[in-house]
Amino acid sequence: MARTEDDHLVERRLDGGSVYEGHFLRVRKDHVALPDGSTAQREYIRHPGAVMIVPLLDDGRLLMERQYRYPMGRVMLEFPAGKLDAGEDPLACGQRELIEETGYSAAEWAYAGVLHNAIAYSDEGIHIFFARGLTGGQQKLDAGEFLELVTHTPAELDALAVGGMLTDAKTLIGLLWLQRWQQGDWPLSWSARA
Incomplete structure (x- = not known):
């Protein structure tokens, strides 16, 4: 294996396997070699990935969802999002999820990037899309x-975040990306719906 500048940080899998296989989450436990030669256990979740959509209404408001999230034991405010199906293109997933969850379709889409929301225990990547030119359905x-x-x-979302009422990580990242785009700092490249 070729050496890299990060070799002094890299952990190498020695053995391990599945601890639990659910509907779409898989929990693994691996035995790893640490950079100093010692060993450790790593427990983590394999996730198929997801998409989040930041839907921009023509008047500047954002279309959001309130949904009860069982692990949190409360209703959460968040941008529309959903799990990628096996082999599904992230844009196709975003378009599908926006219609399914909100009834809206969008004339234009922009891909912002991917976020990894729980890197210490999950490989989940959430693709961030912006959608505008919304039509209700x-x-x-x-x-x-x-x-x-x-x-x-x-x-309003800023005030909810400051007040501790908006705590969903993906939604906070979406809000940050929106603000940076509006300030001209983080560009978005828009294209018509496929």
């Missing part, structure tokens, strides 16, 4: 999915 929620659509201005 009928929601197509999955069985067992219950959510409420709401709208907020960026200033």
Whole structure:
């Protein structure tokens, strides 16, 4: 194996395997060699990946969802998002999820990037898309999915974040990206819906 400038930080898998296989999450436990030659255990979650959409309404408000999240034990405010199906293109997933969860379709899409929200224990990557030119339609929620659509201005979301009412990591990253784009710092390249 070729040496890299990061070799002094890299952990190498020695052995391990699956601890739990669920509907879409897989929990693993591996035995690894540390850079200093000692060994350790690593427990982590394999996730198929997801997409989050920042839907921009023509009046500057953002289309959001309020949804009960069982692990948190409360209703959370968040941007629309969903899991990638096996082999699914992230843009196709974003378009599908926006329609399913909100009933809206978008005329233009921009890819911002990917975020890794829990790097210490999961390999989940969430692709961030922006959507504008929204047209309303009928929601197509999955069985067992219950959510409420709401709208907020960026200033309202800032106040909710400062007040501790907006704590979802992906949504906070989406809000940050929106603000940086609006300031001209982080460019977005828009294209018509595929």
